[in-house]
Each structure stands twice: as C-alpha cells, then as structure tokens.
Amino acid sequence: xxxxxxxxxxxxxxxxxxxxxxxxxxxxxxxxxxxxxxxxxxxxxxxxxxxxxxxxxxxxxxxxxxxxxxxxxxxxxxxxxxxxxxxxxxxxxxxxxxxxxxxxxxxxxxxxxxxxxxxxxxxxxxxxxxxxxxxxxxxxxxxxxxxxxxxxxxxxxxxxxxxxxxxxxxxxxxxxxxxxxxxxxxxxxxxxxxxxxxxxxxxxxxxxxxxxxxxxxxxxxxxxxxxxxxxxxxxxxxxxxxxxxxxxxxxxxxxxxxxxxxxxxxxxxxxxxxxxxxxxxxxxxxxxxxxxxxxxxxxxxxxxxxxxxxxxxxxxxxxxxxxxxxxxxxxxxxxxxxxxxxxxxxxxxxxxxxxxxxxxxxxxxxxxxxxxxxxxxxx
Amino acid sequence: xxxxxxxxxxxxxxxxxxxxxxxxxxxxxxxxxxxxxxxxxxxxxxxxxxxxxxxxxxxxxxxxxxxxxxxxxxxxxxxxxxxxxxxxxxxxxxxxxxxxxxxxxxxxxxxxxxxxxxxxxxxxxxxxxxxxxxxxxxxxxxxxxxxxxxxxxxxxxxxxxxxxxxxxxxxxxxxxxxxxxxxxxxxxxxxxxxxxxxxxxxxxxxxxxxxxxxxxxxxxxxxxxxxxxxxxxxxxxxxxxxxxxxxxxxxxxxxxxxxxxxxxxxxxxxxxxxxxxxxxxxxxxxxxxxxxxxxxxxxxxxxxxxxxxxxxxxxxxxxxxxxxxxxxxxxxxxxxxxxxxxxxxxxxxxxxxxxxxxxxxxxxxxxxxxxxxxxxxxx
Numbered sequence: 001x002x003x004x005x006x007x008x009x010x011x012x013x014x015x016x017x018x019x020x021x022x023x024x025x026x027x028x029x030x031x032x033x034x035x036x037x038x039x040x041x042x043x044x045x046x047x048x049x050x051x052x053x054x055x056x057x058x059x060x061x062x063x064x065x066x067x068x069x070x071x072x073x074x075x076x077x078x079x080x081x082x083x084x085x086x087x088x089x090x091x092x093x094x095x096x097x098x099x100x101x102x103x104x105x106x107x108x109x110x111x112x113x114x115x116x117x118x119x120x121x122x123x124x125x126x127x128x129x130x131x132x133x134x135x136x137x138x139x140x141x142x143x144x145x146x147x148x149x150x151x152x153x154x155x156x157x158x159x160x161x162x163x164x165x166x167x168x169x170x171x172x173x174x175x176x177x178x179x180x181x182x183x184x185x186x187x188x189x190x191x192x193x194x195x196x197x198x199x200x201x202x203x204x205x206x207x208x209x210x211x212x213x214x215x216x217x218x219x220x221x222x223x224x225x226x227x228x229x230x231x232x233x234x235x236x237x238x239x240x241x242x243x244x245x246x247x248x249x250x251x252x253x254x255x256x257x258x259x260x261x262x263x264x265x266x267x268x269x270x271x272x273x274x275x276x277x278x279x280x281x282x283x284x285x286x287x288x289x290x291x292x293x294x295x296x297x298x299x300x301x302x303x304x305x306x307x308x309x310x311x312x313x314x315x316x317x318x319x320x321x322x323x324x325x326x327x328x329x330x331x332x333x334x335x336x337x338x339x340x341x342x343x344x345x346x347x348x349x350x351x352x353x354x355x356x357x358x359x360x361x362x363x364x365x366x367x368x369x370x371x372x373x374x375x376x377x378x379x
Numbered sequence: 380x381x382x383x384x385x386x387x388x389x390x391x392x393x394x395x396x397x398x399x400x401x402x403x404x405x406x407x408x409x410x411x412x413x414x415x416x417x418x419x420x421x422x423x424x425x426x427x428x429x430x431x432x433x434x435x436x437x438x439x440x441x442x443x444x445x446x447x448x449x450x451x452x453x454x455x456x457x458x459x460x461x462x463x464x465x466x467x468x469x470x471x472x473x474x475x476x477x478x479x480x481x482x483x484x485x486x487x488x489x490x491x492x493x494x495x496x497x498x499x500x501x502x503x504x505x506x507x508x509x510x511x512x513x514x515x516x517x518x519x520x521x522x523x524x525x526x527x528x529x530x531x532x533x534x535x536x537x538x539x540x541x542x543x544x545x546x547x548x549x550x551x552x553x554x555x556x557x558x559x560x561x562x563x564x565x566x567x568x569x570x571x572x573x574x575x576x577x578x579x580x581x582x583x584x585x586x587x588x589x590x591x592x593x594x595x596x597x598x599x600x601x602x603x604x605x606x607x608x609x610x611x612x613x614x615x616x617x618x619x620x621x622x623x624x625x626x627x628x629x630x631x632x633x634x635x636x637x638x639x640x641x642x643x644x645x646x647x648x649x650x651x652x653x654x655x656x657x658x659x660x661x662x663x664x665x666x667x668x669x670x671x672x673x674x675x676x677x678x679x680x681x682x683x684x685x686x687x688x689x690x691x692x693x694x695x696x697x698x699x700x701x702x703x704x705x706x707x708x709x710x711x712x713x714x715x716x717x718x719x720x721x722x723x724x725x726x727x728x729x730x731x732x733x734x735x736x737x738x739x740x741x742x743x744x745x746x747x748x749x750x751x752x753x754x755x756x757x758x
Contacts, residue, residue, distance in 0.1 A: 310481075
C-alpha cells in the first residue's frame with residue numbers, strides 16, 4: 001500500500017472519521033482508523049460500534065492530489081496518527097505500508113515509522129438494504145437536530161428517551177425528544193416523500209455528531225433507513241448510526257391544546273434575563289426561577305434567590321400579555337436551552353395552571369415548532 | 380456607600396484584581412474583593428496573601444463615568460459578584476450598600492441584592508517603605524519574565540527555586556531561574572539606576588500573573604523593593620508580591636565558557652522538528668530526543684522512538700556547524716520552552732560533552748540572553 005496526498009485534504013477526512021472513534025472503547029481495533037486504498041480512491045473509516053463514519057478521497061479529486069502507487073489497507077491508532085499528520089512539515093505526505101504492518105509516513109525530511117494493525121480484523125460496516133432514499137436540506141436538518149436534541153435524556157434509566165423519535169408519513173417528518181421534564185417537537189415537510197413511512201428512534205448523541213459534520217454550504221443530505229440502522233449521505237462522507245429499539249412513548253397528548261395565559265417575549269432579551277436570574281438559582285440547592293405575570297397590572301417579573309448569597313428581581317419587557325394572572329416556577333436551565341433554540345425571534349409562551357406544563361412557540365409560526373417545560377413545585 | 384459606574388470600565392478593574400483572588404484560600408475574607416469609595420475615586424483590592432492587586436478608578440476618569448454619592452467600603456465574594464456584573468443589561472450599574480452589609484446592584488430593570496462582609500476585617504496591604512523607584516520599559520519587563528519563568532521549578536522540595544533571582548547592580552538587571560535541569564538567564568541595562576543595588580527572589584507565579592497584566596501599550600512600569608515585598612506600579616494598577624527568603628544558588632559557574640561543537644538553527648524551524656520528535660518521545664517512558672551532529676558529513680539529525688508506537692527521524696536544516704561530532708539526548712519539552720522564548724530568530728547552540736549542559740543564545744546577541752539545558756543519560 002502506497003500513496004501521496006495533499007495534507008490539508010487528508011486532515012479534513014481524518015478529522016471527520018475521528019468523530020466516531022472513542023479512546024474508551026473496549027474493542028482495541030476500534031481505537032484505530034482504517035485506510036483502504038483502491039484504484040477509485042482512498043476510504044477512511046472510524047467507528048465506535050454505535051456510530052460509524054466513512055470518508056472518501058476520490059482519485060480524480062484535484063484538491064486532494066491523491067497519487068495511488070499501490071492499493072492495500074491498514075488500521076492505525078487514530079490519536080497518534082492524527083497528531084503526526086497534523087505536525088508534518090510539508091504540503092503533501094507519502095504513506096507506505098511495508099512488512100509486518102509497519103507504516104512509513106514521510107513529509108519533507110521528516111520520516112515516521114509506526115506500527116499498524118491488520119485491516120482484515122476491522123469490523124464490517126452495517127449493510128443498509130433499503131432502496132428508498134429521502135432527501136433533506138442540509139441547513140434544515142441541522143436546525144431540526146439542534147432544536148430537538150436539547151430535550152434528549154442523559155439518564156440511562158430509560159434508554160429509549162436518550163433518542164430522538166422520528167416519524168415520517170404523509171410527506172411530513174416529525175421529530176420529538178423528551179427527558180420527561182421537557183419536550184421539544186419540530187415538524188418539517190418532505191414534499192418529495194409522500195409515500196415514505198418510517199417510525200424510528202436515533203440516539204441523540206449520534207445526531208449531535210452528525211450536526212457538527214454538516215457543512216454550512218451543504219445543499220442536501222440524503223438518508224436511508226433499514227431495520228436497525230440509518231445512513232446519512234453527505235457527499236464524500238457517509239454517517240451510519242444504529243437505531244434504538246423499543247416503543248417511544250406517546251408524546252402528542254402531553255402538549256396542552258388550550259391556554260389560560262399567554263405572553264410574547266423577544267427570545268434574546270428573555271434569555272438574558274433568565275441567565276441573570278440563574279446566577280443566583282445556581283448558588284442554592286433548588287435551581288428554580290419564579291415568573292409572575294400580572295395581567296391587569298401589565299407586569300411580568302422574574303425572581304430568584306439563594307439563601308446563602310442573596311436574591312434577584314427583574315421586570316421584563318414583553319408584548320401581548322392576556323388571560324389570568326399566574327405565578328409559575330421552573331428550572332432556568334431548561335428555559336435557557338429552549339430559548340436558545342429559537343434564535344432571534346419573538347416567542348409566544350402559553351400557560352394553563354401553575355403546575356401544568358407550559359409551551360413556547362415562535363409567534364410567527366405556531367404549527368411547526370414547540371418547546372414544552374414542566375414547572376417545579378415550590379410549596 | 381453608593382456609586383454609579385460605567386460597567387465596562389468596572390469589569391476591567393474587577394478582572395485585574397481577581398487575578399490575585401483564589402477560591403482555595405483558607406482565609407474566607409480573601410475570597411472577596413474589597414471596594415473602597417472615597418472622594419478621589421474607587422479602589423478595588425484582591426489578595427491571596429502572597430500577591431495583592433489594587434486597581435483605582437479615579438473620580439475624574441471620563442471613561443469610567445464614576446458618580447460618587449456616598450463614600451464607604453465593603454467586601455463582596457469575588458466570583459459571584461463578578462458573574463453578576465458581567466451579565467447586567469445596561470451600560471452602567473448602580474452599587475449601594477444598605478444595612479447589615481446588604482449590597483444592591485442595579486442596572487436597568489435588573490436588581491440584585493447580595494450579602495457583603497465588613498471591610499474592616501480585610502487584611503491590610505503590606506507597607507513598602509522604600510523610597511527608591513526603578514523604572515523599566517513595560518514590553519522589556521514582559522519579555523524578561525516570559526524568558527525566565529519557564530525555568531522556574533514547580534517542585535516545593537527546594538522552595539527557593541520556585542522564584543526568579545533578580546540582581547540589580549552597576550546599572551544592570553540580571554534575572555536567572557533554574558529548576559536544576561535547565562536554566563534561563565536574561566540581562567537588561569538600567570542606565571538610570573547606576574546606584575541601585577538589590578538581590579531579591581520573586582516567586583515565579585507572581586511574575587507570571589504580573590506579565591499577563593502589563594498591557595501591550597504600557598510605556599513604563601516602576602518598581603519599589605523593600606525587605607520582603609516588591610511593588611510594581613502599572614499606572615492605575617498596583618501589584619504587590621512577597622519575596623522568597625533565602626540564598627539563591629550561585630548559577631554563574633553553571634554556564635560553560637567554552638564550546639567543542641556549535642551549530643546555528645532558525646528557532647522556529649528547529650522548534651517544529653522538536654515538536655514532531657516529541658510526539659513519539661511522549662508515548663514512551665523516557666521522554667528523550669537524540670540529536671546527532673556529524674561535522675565532516677555536514678549533517679544534523681534528530682531521532683526519537685517509543686517501543687509501543689514506532690520511531691521518527693528527521694534531517695535538520697542548519698547553518699555553521701563547526702567542531703567535534705557529538706550525539707546528545709535531551710528532554711524535548713525543555714528544548715521547546717527554550718526555543719519558544721527566542722521567537723523568530725537564529726539561535727546558536729553550543730555543546731561541550733554529551734553529558735554536559737549545552738546552551739542556546741541568540742546568534743545576533745550572545746551577551747544578554749542564554750538558555751541552558753542539561754542532557755539526559757541514555758546508556
């Protein structure tokens with residue numbers, strides 16, 4: 001096995017596959033990156049058994065300057081190999097496997113020899129037999145992931161809640177996540193996939209890694225779904241994730257249909273006020289902020305306190321406060337996550353009763369995106 | 380006590396004094412920042428007993444917009460107070476101490492009340508009785524600190540070596556640090572201080588903090604030295620450090636006067652090569668890189684290896700190799716620190732014997748700056 005390649009292009013490929021490689025794995029060969037050189041180009045693979053990532057450098061990719069001298073395959077410890085490649089002196093590097101999996105990496109006058117592993121022992125990637133290919137806009141998929149993974153559970157006690165539930169039917173994709181204290185739901189239309197019908201749960205961690213890999217300028221991402229795997233195709237990079245098994249709870253009934261009190265905030269201003277209040281709530285044992293809405297008095301105020309440190313009070317700017325007076329207490333960290341997911345926009349917050357979940361939706365579009373938060377009992 | 384102040388100017392002052400404040404202190408009041416408001420302005424103080432920092436916001440400083448309503452003093456927990464000030468919504472903040480050291484901090488519609496401590500219990504800063512004031516260029520002091528603190532010992536077994544030794548006499552300042560494996564020595568002229576005569580040891584940690592506080596555009600820093608304290612005056616900021624007691628070892632005799640082999644490298648290129656070699660030396664138990672100089676063959680090569688991972692070899696670019704052949708092994712981390720302290724320049728490396736210390740000096744100026752490294756025995 002021998003090739004020469006542009007170092008910057010190679011580092012980009014290597015960095016992408018490294019997202020799937022964990023140093024904590026119990027399977028030693030998975031601390032490695034697999035390199036496979038064929039006439040059509042070079043394929044790099046990384047995997048932690050849950051997520052696998054494959055990148056491809058084509059023989060005819062001008063930027064990559066790939067010169068194939070002798071095909072072959074090898075597995076190299078990803079951490080040290082990547083440190084070496086990043087420190088090499090010249091614009092290109094030459095890679096050569098000699099006997100006993102010894103691998104020479106040279107660039108300019110620097111020459112490294114490191115020990116590799118037999119690539120035949122590297123696990124095979126899952127086979128995706130699904131023919132159907134759904135396409136999504138890259139930026140929309142990235143946004144959908146960002147808006148839902150925040151509500152994924154980090155507790156392994158109910159593994160199913162560590163995933164995002166995706167339901168594809170009637171030309172729509174509905175994504176829901178909940179850790180049972182809060183819920184995020186986002187809906188997008190898939191006009192080209194009217195016949196598609198899927199109900200899957202993708203681990204939240206997989207989606208977070210995937211979102212980091214979608215470049216800003218990606219036109220479309222295509223996906224294929226099989227029994228227990230999903231594959232995202234990002235052009236020269238392929239992202240595989242296993243699916244979670246089991247039935248996701250019915251979340252539709254959790255979202256209140258009516259409201260007793262509604263108010264509109266600028267998401268960014270409201271976020272800043274919550275961040276201030278949480279400085280004190282974080283000092284105490286109860287991480288709670290209280291919001292008091294006085295409808296006739298046209299006032300919205302937040303409060304928080306820590307017995308050891310002190311207290312904070314802030315009157316909020318708002319629009320369109322209507323309905324009953326209400327006093328409601330909640331975890332400010334959930335509110336911060338929810339507000340950040342809206343970006344710069346106006347949100348409508350709708351309440352029923354002090355101990356019932358309340359919702360946040362974009363004022364301009366109530367239909368496609370909702371964040372739900374369960375209040376905290378403080379008495 | 381009551382005042383209003385520009386938030387950005389106040390944050391700058393607060394950030395500077397916080398450098399002296401440790402959350403780990405055993406004296407609870409030292410986790411606080413002291414604020415003292417007088418007719419002439421506002422003084423902030425932070426201290427960890429070794430280092431104390433005082434900043435002053437003058438009543439007539441236009442940028443600070445200080446409005447003094449009622450003089451007084453208070454101590455507030457630095458961490459939470461600074462978090463609050465940084466998150467406040469408006470350009471200015473109002474600060475008011477009411478009864479029982481309760482302190483109100485308001486900005487726009489946000490109002491925090493936190494508990495303060497009696498400033499009368501805050502330790503007094505050391506009194507510096509020295510009249511003599513030495514002045515140094517700010518950038519030169521910063522450079523001198525950066526070039527010497529790298530060799531300060533981090534081990535408490537010989538406390539004296541955790542400091543930088545400063546000798547001021549005959550219109551010269553000599554700074555030396557050594558951890559007994561390496562040594563850094565820098566000399567600067569003090570033409571205006573021909574009569575001054577001092578021999579002190581300043582803790583390396585104090586100097587590192589001081590260097591961070593010297594702004595790029597500082598014209599001069601003045602210092603005054605007393606029995607057991609040194610004071611650096613940076614304009615509106617005053618930096619106090621205790622001195623280390625004891626006799627610093629005689630380091631002059633450690634620096635070789637002659638050389639058997641000399642070679643010149645571009646410091647940046649040599650640093651890159653050492654960084655590459657150290658990737659493998661860091662993987663093994665012996666963190667050692669070997670340099671082989673072949674004078675008749677006109678070759679300079681570095682080697683390193685890790686039995687588990689592999690090896691590296693690189694032929695170096697150099698100028699003016701003269702003298703005996705030599706093979707020498709050293710800790711690459713010491714070499715990296717030393718080379719970084721030279722910046723973009725050509726260094727002359729001078730060797731005597733494989734187990735004797737070798738030196739690095741700027742090729743353009745052999746007199747004022749030297750880095751010394753003791754080799755490692757590998758056989």
